[in-house]
Amino acid sequence: MMRRPLPVVERPDAWPASYGDEARPRLGFFTDTTLCIGCKACEVACKEWNDVPADGYVWTGNSYDNTGGLSANTWRHVAFIEQDRPLHVAPSKARLREAEMRDGAAGPDAAPLRDRPSGGAPRGDGYPPPDAPRGDGGEGMRWLMSSDVCKHCTDAACLDVCPTGALFRTEFGTVVVQQDVCNGCGYCVVACPFGVIGRREIAGSKGVGMAQKCTLCYDRTKDGLEPACAKACPTESIQFGKLDELRERASRRLEQVVARGFDGARLYGANPDDGVGGFGAFFLLLDEPEVYGLPPDPVATTRDLPSIYGWMALAAGTLGALVGLSFLGGRR
Amino acid sequence: MTHFDSIGRDRRSRGSNPAPDSYYGHPIVKEPVWELGIPIYFFFGGLAGASAALALGARLTGNARLARNATFAGMVGVVASPPLLIRDLGKPARFAAMLRVIKVTSPMNVGTWLLNATGGGLSVAAGCELLGILPRLRDLATTGSGLFGLPFATYTAALVADTAIPAWHEARRELPFVFIGGAASAAGGAAAIITPPSDAGAARRFAIAGALVELAAGFVMEHRLGLLGEPYSQGRAGRLTRLSRVTAGAGAAVMALAGRRRIGATAAGSLLLAGALLERLAVFEAGRQSARDPRYVVDAQRRRVAAGTSRGASTFAGLPDERETLPAAS
Ligand code: SF4
Numbered sequence: 001m002m003r004r005p006l007p008v009v010e011r012p013d014a015w016p017a018s019y020g021d022e023a024r025p026r027l028g029f030f031t032d033t034t035l036c037i038g039c040k041a042c043e044v045a046c047k048e049w050n051d052v053p054a055d056g057y058v059w060t061g062n063s064y065d066n067t068g069g070l071s072a073n074t075w076r077h078v079a080f081i082e083q084d085r086p087l088h089v090a091p092s093k094a095r096l097r098e099a100e101m102r103d104g105a106a107g108p109d110a111a112p113l114r115d116r117p118s119g120g121a122p123r124g125d126g127y128p129p130p131d132a133p134r135g136d137g138g139e140g141m142r143w144l145m146s147s148d149v150c151k152h153c154t155d156a157a158c159l160d161v162c163p164t165g166a167l168f169r170t171e172f173g174t175v176v177v178q179q180d181v182c183n184g185c186g187y188c189v190v191a192c193p194f195g196v197i198g199r200r201e202i203a204g205s206k207g208v209g210m211a212q213k214c215t216l217c218y219d220r221t222k223d224g225l226e227p228a229c230a231k232a233c234p235t236e237s238i239q240f241g242k243l244d245e246l247r248e249r250a251s252r253r254l255e256q257v258v259a260r261g262f263d264g265a266r267l268y269g270a271n272p273d274d275g276v277g278g279f280g281a282f283f284l285l286l287d288e289p290e291v292y293g294l295p296p297d298p299v300a301t302t303r304d305l306p307s308i309y310g311w312m313a314l315a316a317g318t319l320g321a322l323v324g325l326s327f328l329g330g331r332r
Numbered sequence: 333m334t335h336f337d338s339i340g341r342d343r344r345s346r347g348s349n350p351a352p353d354s355y356y357g358h359p360i361v362k363e364p365v366w367e368l369g370i371p372i373y374f375f376f377g378g379l380a381g382a383s384a385a386l387a388l389g390a391r392l393t394g395n396a397r398l399a400r401n402a403t404f405a406g407m408v409g410v411v412a413s414p415p416l417l418i419r420d421l422g423k424p425a426r427f428a429a430m431l432r433v434i435k436v437t438s439p440m441n442v443g444t445w446l447l448n449a450t451g452g453g454l455s456v457a458a459g460c461e462l463l464g465i466l467p468r469l470r471d472l473a474t475t476g477s478g479l480f481g482l483p484f485a486t487y488t489a490a491l492v493a494d495t496a497i498p499a500w501h502e503a504r505r506e507l508p509f510v511f512i513g514g515a516a517s518a519a520g521g522a523a524a525i526i527t528p529p530s531d532a533g534a535a536r537r538f539a540i541a542g543a544l545v546e547l548a549a550g551f552v553m554e555h556r557l558g559l560l561g562e563p564y565s566q567g568r569a570g571r572l573t574r575l576s577r578v579t580a581g582a583g584a585a586v587m588a589l590a591g592r593r594r595i596g597a598t599a600a601g602s603l604l605l606a607g608a609l610l611e612r613l614a615v616f617e618a619g620r621q622s623a624r625d626p627r628y629v630v631d632a633q634r635r636r637v638a639a640g641t642s643r644g645a646s647t648f649a650g651l652p653d654e655r656e657t658l659p660a661a662s
Contacts, residue, residue, distance in 0.1 A: 062356045069358055079355060161494060163441035164429045183426035186365040187440050190495040190623070195362040209422050266646045275643035289646060290630045293355030297633035297642040301494050301501055302437055308504045309439075312490040315508030316482040319382060322516050322545070323389040326538040 015169045026173035027221055029230065029281035030246040031147055033292075034257050034265070035237035038064060038145035042076040045232035049217065050075065053205040063143075069293060070148055072198030072212035076229045077148045079292050087142040087262065087286075142263075146292050147229070147238055150175070150196045150214035151269060152280030153300060158188035158197050158211075160302040166211070173243070174216040174280060182210040193276065193298035216280070243280060250284060262286055268294065275299030354626040361496045363623040364616075366420060371616035373416040374488040375609045377447065378515030379522060380409025381485025384454050386519050386538055388478025391471060397531045398523060399474065400461050405522040406477070407458045410451040439491040446484040453477025485515040492619060498632050499563045499622035500615075506553035510615065513549055514608035516542025517580060521604030524587065524597040536591040539604050543584035546611060547577060559631055563618040572614035580607030 016023030046052065055073035060066050063080035070077045156175045159167040166181035167188060177188075177197075188197050188211050197213040217227035225231075230240035239246060247270050257265045264287045269279030275298050289296045354360075364370075383406030390399035418424050431448075435441040453476040460470035489511040493504035500507070520539025524532045550573070554561040564573050583603030590596025622628045636642040 060356075065356075069355075071362075081355070157496065160437040161440065163433075163435060163438045163444065165433045165435065166429075181429065181432075183429035184421050185426075185430070185440060186420070187438070187491075187495075189362045190364050190497050190619075193361065193496040195360055195496075198362060199365045201365075266648045268646050271644050271647050273643065274645040285646075288353075290353050290360070290626070291355065293358050293360060293626070295360050295629055295633055295645075297636050297645055299643060301496050304501070304504065305437060305494060308490050308493045311493075311505050312483070312486050312508045315489070315512045316486040318509065318545070319385060319485060319512040319516060320482050322512075322538060322541050323385045326386075326520070326534040326541065327389045327393045327395075 015173050016171075018169075019171050022171050024171045024173075026243040026280065027216060027241070028152060028174075028243040028246055028279070029149060029216070029227075030239040030241075030250045030284070031149065031281065032237050032239065032250070032253060032284045033144065033146040033286060034262060034284060035235045036078070036145040036147055037235055037237075038078055038080055038143075039234060040067075040078050041232040041234060042147050042229035042238055043067060043074070043078060045228040046076045046214075049220070049228035050215070051206060052212075053200075053202050055202065070150070070194075070196045070198075070213075072200040073202065075149065075212075075214040079144070079146045079148060081144040081146075081287070081291060083142050083144065083287075084140065085142060085263070086140060142286075144286055144292070146283065146285065147233075148292070148294070149229070149281050150216075151194055151276065151282070152214075152216060154272065154277030154280065155300040155303065156276070157191040157193060157300040157302050158213075160300070160305075161187045161191040163187060170218055172216070172218075172221055174218065174221075176215045176218050177211050177213065179207055179210055184209040184211070186211070191301055193295055193300065214281075246282075250282065254284060257284070264288075275303065353630050358626065359624050360626045360629040361498075361623050363620050364497070366616075368613075369416040369419050371612040372609070373413055374511070374612040374616070375514070375518065376409040376412040376416065377443075377488055378409075378485045378511060378608065378612075379518045379605075380406045380413065380454065381446075381450055381481035381483075382512070382515035382519035382538075382542070383409065383522065384450055384474075384477040384481030385479075385485070386523060386535065387454075387457070388474050388481075389534065391474050391478075393534070395531055395534065398527055398535060401527045402519065402523045402535070403454060403457050403461060403474065405519060405526065406450075406454045406481070408522070410447075410454050413447060413451070439487055439494050443484070443487040443491060446480055446487055449480040450477045450484040453480065486512050492615070495619075496629075497619045497623050498560050498628040499557070500619045502557055502560045502632060503553050506549045506556070507615070509549035510546055510553065510611065513542045513544070513546025514580075514611050517546060517583065517604040518542075518608040521583065521587070521601035521608075523601075524591060525601035529592045529594060529597055532591075532597065536587050536597070536600075539601070540584045540587050543580045543587075543604060543607065546580055546608070550577065550611070560622065560628055563621040563628070564614065567617075567621055569614050569617035569621050572610055572617055576607050576610030576614050579603050579610060583607055 052073055058066055063082050065080045067074055067077050152174045159175050163185055164181050164183050166178045170176055184199055186199050189199055197211055200208050200210060200212045202208060220227055226240045230238045250267055250270055254265060254267055266285055268285045268289055269282030272278035285292060383402045387399045387402035390402055418427050421427060430441055430444045453473040456473035457470050460466045486508050489507040492500040493507055495501055517539050520535045520542055523535035524539060527535060554564050563569050583600050586596060587600035591600055
């Protein structure tokens with residue numbers, strides 16, 4: 001069978017060049033959070049398929065999130081954010097005016113619709129200011145839900161700092177820990193700018209003492225299956241596929257949701273020039289990344305390695321100079 | 333009107349979320365899983381590396397007694413290191429796993445090789461000293477370990493700087509100087525304790541200079557970092573920092589004033605060793621504190637966004653004015 005030429009998605013230096021003929025198109029996730037309904041099917045499917053141990057029965061009190069965040073024992077995590085503001089802003093001024101006329105608001109100084117109890121009288125205190133986001137129907141609350149996962153970074157700090165080579169890049173351009181090589185040093189844990197990867201500490205469980213994270217279901221993708229989370233997602237909030245296709249689809253989707261007036265929509269991780277060279281698993285978010293517990297400007301720490309080693313060399317030289325100076329005074 | 337506020341946040345998306353800068357205050361980066369053994373290893377590694385360098389200096393200037401004693405002090409560091417590392421990894425075979433590759437992008441891997449080179453050289457030199465044999469081999473080993481000892485005493489700073497932990501990564505300029513200062517004061521202090529004062533002049537000067545570098549680099553670091561310097565001065569890390577500075581400062585003063593008497597050198601050396609150990613513990617704890625609070629992660633990155641030097645993880649399309657021209661959703 002003729003193999004089609006590979007789409008060169010990223011830098012040529014490592015993947016896919018290191019795989020030569022065996023390289024496959026880069027795979028990834030596009031998590032469209034506007035479609036997430038918070039059912040956590042992805043969390044469950046991931047745990048089941050990957051045999052990830054249970055890590056406690058905790059009641060956090062943080063909306064419906066009783067998982068907390070990604071860790072050695074959570075490879076998909078659904079975040080729940082309750083916000084006191086509408087999901088949509090008006091798609092056009094004309095439409096907003098139309099709604100205001102219908103609701104009997106008088107003139108441009110009327111308070112935005114969302115501040116009236118079910119379309120009743122304006123609050124009348126002039127707050128929020130007129131340029132604040134306006135509701136399109138009195139809906140004053142929105143619920144952001146987002147399924148987080150390892151980003152499978154193009155420049156993966158976890159992989160760079162791994163001292164044994166246990167973390168490696170697969171033929172699909174994803175980042176995976178080899179359990180038989182990992183020595184549990186924990187360096188990747190502090191290198192990841194997203195706090196994704198962890199060392200499993202649950203005594204008696206599989207892979208204890210070793211680094212654990214999403215493999216993008218390497219065992220399934222090798223057999224042409226989609227990862228468990230994407231398979232289980234009932235709304236296609238988690239979309240799996242070739243990364244370049246996902247990026248195209250995502251930019252079309254962004255235009256769509258912006259046109260529909262979703263407030264604060266942006267792609268996160270779709271830019272190949274970002275601090276990790278683009279994410280293999282990227283997102284459509286409706287607010288700042290930090291609202292979802294994500295870093296606003298992640299940079300792979302190893303990007304600074306030249307300066308880190310440079311300062312280290314300077315300091316080592318200084319130590320040598322200190323030795324030299326100490327002996328200048330002779331024996332006394 | 334621009335859509336971004338003074339620190340680069342997208343105005344269009346500000347709402348009444350009570351804590352808009354974090355997700356329920358959860359940390360963004362992970363706290364180190366490393367335990368106390370790791371900063372203690374940093375201390376012993378520094379002691380070994382700087383002692384090896386001191387031994388080489390002594391050998392080159394013909395101070396045989398200081399060379400011998402610095403070699404033995406270095407051996408203490410070399411012998412203490414592997415158990416501390418293996419304790420963190422779980423079993424000895426896991427230490428060997430680091431020797432299957434040479435990986436420059438991993439300071440931990442590089443450091444393992446430096447530990448082997450420095451430790452190997454020191455062991456050979458110490459063995460020759462003890463048995464009083466093979467002076468040529470001893471000198472060769474001293475030369476090797478002395479040269480490898482310089483980066484070995486320093487690499488642990490590069491190791492912690494090469495992480496996503498804000499208080500470590502952003503301190504990548506000064507941390508190596510803090511660490512070599514501590515290493516020199518520990519090595520000089522240890523040698524001054526076990527060497528007759530008449531032969532320990534260089535060790536005393538090395539110790540005092542080291543403590544001064546350690547203190548100066550620490551101050552510069554804390555002030556340059558601004559908000560990110562906070563973890564070094566607050567909470568447990570802050571207490572450790574202050575204690576280490578008092579201890580190291582006192583050690584340097586006693587060494588300068590009374591170091592020529594055996595008892596003075598012993599007191600000063602002990603203070604300097606303690607100061608260097610406390611300082612590693614302080615740096616370690618500061619890193620943990622900065623990882624725990626998402627504010628430090630977000631702040632450093634938001635400042636890049638505000639300064640226009642962010643790498644653009646978020647991409648937008650369709651500004652509100654353009655929205656006006658789009659057909660209304662049905
Ligand atoms: S650095 Fe973190 S997010 Fe990136 S590939 Fe590694 S574990 Fe995943």
